[in-house]
Amino acid sequence: MKTEKQDIPWTEKYRPAYFAEVKGQELAIQKVKEFANPFKFIGENATSRTLAPLMKKKQSKKALILHGPPGTGKTTLAIVAAKEAGAELFELNASDLRDKKKLQEILKPALEQKSLLSHAKIILIDEVDGISKIDLGGLSELLVLIEESNVPIIITANDIWDRRFNPLRAKAELIKVREIDYRTIRDILIKILNKEKLFINPDVLTTIAIKVKGDVRAAINDLQAIVKIKDFSGITFDERNKEIDIFNALKFILKEKPSEETLRIFDYVNLPLDEIILWVEENIPLEYGGEELARACDLLSKADVFKGRIYKQQYWRFLIYESFFLSYGISASKKTAKTGFTIYKKPERILKIWLHNQRTAKKKSIAQKYAKHVHVGEKRALNEFPIIKNFIKSNQNIQKELKLDEEEIEYLGK
Numbered sequence: 001m002k003t004e005k006q007d008i009p010w011t012e013k014y015r016p017a018y019f020a021e022v023k024g025q026e027l028a029i030q031k032v033k034e035f036a037n038p039f040k041f042i043g044e045n046a047t048s049r050t051l052a053p054l055m056k057k058k059q060s061k062k063a064l065i066l067h068g069p070p071g072t073g074k075t076t077l078a079i080v081a082a083k084e085a086g087a088e089l090f091e092l093n094a095s096d097l098r099d100k101k102k103l104q105e106i107l108k109p110a111l112e113q114k115s116l117l118s119h120a121k122i123i124l125i126d127e128v129d130g131i132s133k134i135d136l137g138g139l140s141e142l143l144v145l146i147e148e149s150n151v152p153i154i155i156t157a158n159d160i161w162d163r164r165f166n167p168l169r170a171k172a173e174l175i176k177v178r179e180i181d182y183r184t185i186r187d188i189l190i191k192i193l194n195k196e197k198l199f200i201n202p203d204v205l206t207t208i209a210i211k212v213k214g215d216v217r218a219a220i221n222d223l224q225a226i227v228k229i230k231d232f233s234g235i236t237f238d239e240r241n242k243e244i245d246i247f248n249a250l251k252f253i254l255k256e257k258p259s260e261e262t263l264r265i266f267d268y269v270n271l272p273l274d275e276i277i278l279w280v281e282e283n284i285p286l287e288y289g290g291e292e293l294a295r296a297c298d299l300l301s302k303a304d305v306f307k308g309r310i311y312k313q314q315y316w317r318f319l320i321y322e323s324f325f326l327s328y329g330i331s332a333s334k335k336t337a338k339t340g341f342t343i344y345k346k347p348e349r350i351l352k353i354w355l356h357n358q359r360t361a362k363k364k365s366i367a368q369k370y371a372k373h374v375h376v377g378e379k380r381a382l383n384e385f386p387i388i389k390n391f392i393k394s395n396q397n398i399q400k401e402l403k404l405d406e407e408e409i410e411y412l413g414k
């Protein structure tokens with residue numbers, strides 16, 4: 001018996017029962033409430049006529065589409081909406097939609113004898129974008145249902161922008177359900193551990209929370225799997241969780257206190273370190289001021305020095321230091337953890353300059369090789385570069401003689 005209980009997925013065991021327990025979706029919650037409220041005391045006896053004034057007040061659409069990435073609370077919001085409105089939730093899938101008899105049963109006004117108190121209904125069409133090609137007929141039935149039904153309909157979808165949903169989108173109210181911030185996810189995980197009377201190293205929780213990229217379901221599943229392991233040191237996460245985006249990495253570095261996890265944060269970002277430097281540089285001033293800013297900038301310049309040495313002397317070992325300054329160093333430059341929400345900026349301007357410099361670097365190195373070879377000044381070679389470039393480009397023997405590398409040859413082609 002006991003083992004059975006332990007094996008309930010925590011995602012079900014801890015599925016929020018009330019709006020207050022659904023975290024990080026304040027805006028969506030407010031909109032779902034507004035949507036469900038006008039229907040609140042409408043029973044099955046309501047007719048279009050009695051419904052009309054109520055609908056006019058606030059509610060113009062009878063269907064609501066909750067769309068957004070997986071594991072963010074879409075299905076949960078539908079369940080909670082029904083519960084808080086004291087309504088019964090009916091889940092329909094594509095084949096139900098074409099089953100006229102079943103629909104009739106659900107929509108039939110008045111299962112009269114039942115008490116007058118609890119007969120509000122809400123229909124849920126979960127994951128409408130999962131309707132298979134064969135079942136697409138159900139989609140047009142859904143449009144009819146929205147027209148005719150007096151029962152509010154909640155539809156969920158990961159991606160609602162496919163063309164085949166055009167008519168559906170036109171008939172329904174759209175609500176975007178957002179990815180959940182990793183700090184919110186971490187709080188959800190901590191609450192669950194407390195209830196389970198378990199403890200896990202906070203760094204591990206942070207790691208999980210970051211790596212799921214906003215997916216609470218994945219985080220809770222990872223947590224449930226991990227508590228069974230005694231030694232965390234060798235934990236590897238599956239591919240799905242491996243990458244984190246640069247925005248979360250920045251948030252982690254600039255807002256959190258440094259930890260062991262901080263050291264490795266950029267290993268999970270799918271960008272070369274050279275580009276990460278630009279991101280960090282661009283966004284430090286958004287979080288740090290005064291002394292903190294000065295310290296961080298100092299470290300940034302140190303990272304840059306190491307970068308220079310890496311390229312000039314091919315000391316790849318220095319990459320570790322560069323990464324260390326960028327992550328732990330910058331994180332440790334602040335006195336206290338930062339709170340609040342910051343919109344980080346893309347370093348577009350610097351990126352352009354950098355790309356430009358990369359290009360002129362090629363130009364320079366080709367001109368240098370040429371100048372040395374034909375005994376002219378470097379400056380002159382640079383000035384006459386357009387002519388020289390064409391000349392070298394058209395003759396592979398010269399390219400060989402100058403010992404141009406692949407990148408330089410590629411540059412000639414541009």
Ligand SMILES: Nc1ncnc2c1ncn2[C@@H]1O[C@H](COP(=O)(O)OP(=O)(O)O)[C@@H](O)[C@H]1O
Binds near residue numbers: 016074188
């Ligand atoms: N915003 C949230 N707040 C708290 N728990 C959440 C949230 N979103 C998802 N969860 C957890 O993840 C599980 C799956 O969420 P669900 O609503 O089914 O996601 P989906 O958006 O894929 O429909 C829930 O049972 C709950 O435990």
Ligand SMILES: [Mg+2]
Binds near residue numbers: 074076126127156
């Ligand atoms: Mg769902």
